[in-house]
Amino acid sequence: MTLNGFGNGTVVDSHIPMDFIRRRKEQLKKEIQDIREKIAQCEVEMSMIQSTSNDDDAKNASVVQPLKPMSYVCYFAAPVSRKRSQSPSRRNSNTKQWSIAKRRFNDNSKEGIRWLMENGLIQNTPEHTAAFLFNETGLSKRAIGDYLGEKDSFHIDVLKHFAHMHDFFSMDIVEALRRYLSTFILPGEAQKIDRIMEAFAQRYYECNPHIYATAEVCYIVSFATIMLNTSLHNKSARMSGGQFTYEKFLNSLNETIARHQMPEQNTIKNIYDNIKNNELKFPDDDINLTVRIFDSDATVIKEGWLWKQGGRVRNWKRRWFIITDGFLFYFESRAESDSPRGVIPLVDVAVREIDDDRTKQYCFEIFPLTGDKVKASKAAPGEIGKWIEGHHTVYRMSASSEDERKDWIRALRIGSQNHLPKQKLS
Known part of the structure; x- marks a missing residue:
């Protein structure tokens, strides 16, 4: 047997001692950690250089401070990834200031965002605000939902950008809903829910225009899916309305969608079976209790x-x-x-x-x-x-x-x- 890596054709015993393998494994782990630390240190230095440049620009012009970190800016120039971007860097920022900002947001989302902008932590744009809501850890999901549901034009633009950050390509609508609704808690007001679901439908249709006739059909189906989930899994709804069968679900869609725009029946049946077998669960406000279950694909x-x-x-x-x-x-x-x-x-x-x-x-x-x-x-x-x-x-x-x-x-x-x-x- 030729041992790969020697490069000289040396023939060695095919039995490699386990203690040698273990030592080599530990050595490689340490080397990887050293590389990671060097990368982190380089990022620190780059971030500090960026911060210095930003400060110089601020002295010469009365403009809004660039967003920190710059990864938020880069996000819009890169393809959407299923895995969320890393949280904002605090390398050259005041940790206490960011902690205050998040507490303010969790207490009052609109006031918190205003405070972030006034202190130069994010830029006063819908794109940067949406990136903050999408990427930042430690935010109340209830506060995120309340902010996204507001009706003024700035909040609506934030909602559109937030929805656009989700990658729904080649996903069925139920799994897309699960992902979307896991990132915030739906507010209680009907008008807020309507705006949030409309943004979802538009984004889903952009990603999968071949599945449904229009974005409006996506909107109707997604709303019907949430109602189906309530009918099948809410005890009070089951007791008052009886069993919500597939036929009832199909008829409810037939009443609201034009015949020539109706999704294929196997698509509707898959939605029904998916929800029946796997309840669509809405997140608790995980700022304190709910955790991300360990992902075996995580770094x-x-x-x-x-x-x-x-x-x-x-x-x-x-x-x-x-x-x-x-x-x-x-x-x-x-x-x-x-x-x-x-x-x-x-x-x-x-x-x-x-x-x-x-x-x-x-x-x-x-x-x-x-x-x-x-x-x-x-x-x-x-x-x-x-x-x-x-x-x-x-x-x-x-x-x-x-x-x-x-x-x-x-x-x-x-x-x-x-x-x-x-x-x-x-």
Whole structure:
């Protein structure tokens, strides 16, 4: 056997020792982490250069400050991706200022956006406002829905750009609805719902003009789908109206769509079966409780075993941790890495080394930059799929060595997309 990579035709024993493979694997992991850190540092320097340029421009002309980060600007020049863009960079921004901005938005969406614009954090344009709502983490989905549903021309333009950021190409309308409605909470007012669904229908038709005759037909079908979901899965609706059969659903569409514009019957039947077998669930306001379930396709920055200290009971338990872009997940074991026990969004938090813990060595902890506890969620005991709010004032972990501790802290700072300060906090 010729071992690839030697390049000299050397014949070696086909049995490669496992310890050699493990060492090589760890070496490659460290090299990858080093490359990621260098990339992050380059981005920091580029962002600082951009910030300096922006400041010089502001001195010479009375114009609105360019949007920070510039990734929002680039978004409109790039193809729409199914995976969301990374959250805004805080490399050259005041972390506290961004935290205040998000709190203001979550309390009052219109006032929050106005504050962001007045402080130069986003530009006063529908495009930049929509990009902020679409990309930013830590925003109340209820506040996003309320803002998108407003009736003045600026908000309507924001809604159009927000809908346009969704990639619905080659998707059936039910799955497109699931994705769209997962990004905000529908407001209660009928007129707001109408505007939001109209924007969805227009975007879906742009992506799939061959499936439905017009955008108006998409609008009717999407609204009918939501009503179907209520009829099939809402207990009160089932009791009052009886079973909502496929025939009833078909007839309801026949009454509102012209015959020559009716979708094919197999399309309608697929919608009915999809909703019947898989309820269209609307998100809770996940600013505190709901979490993004770990995506196996997510970019893993670092994973490994750590000791984690409990919140109320200060005992230590060994957990498998995974850092992805913007999140820290922990699991009961490595084998159960599709079922997280908890998740910590790396937003409005910082990390510091802890050297005075008498029970464990090589400790570090995540602590809140605002408020008195870390906003995180954990799986409810004994209830599959249910999540409850965590109550940790800090999350303290223990690594196996000093080098490992430094690696974890470094990975957290990379995974946080620079929500965490770059300087060492102690």
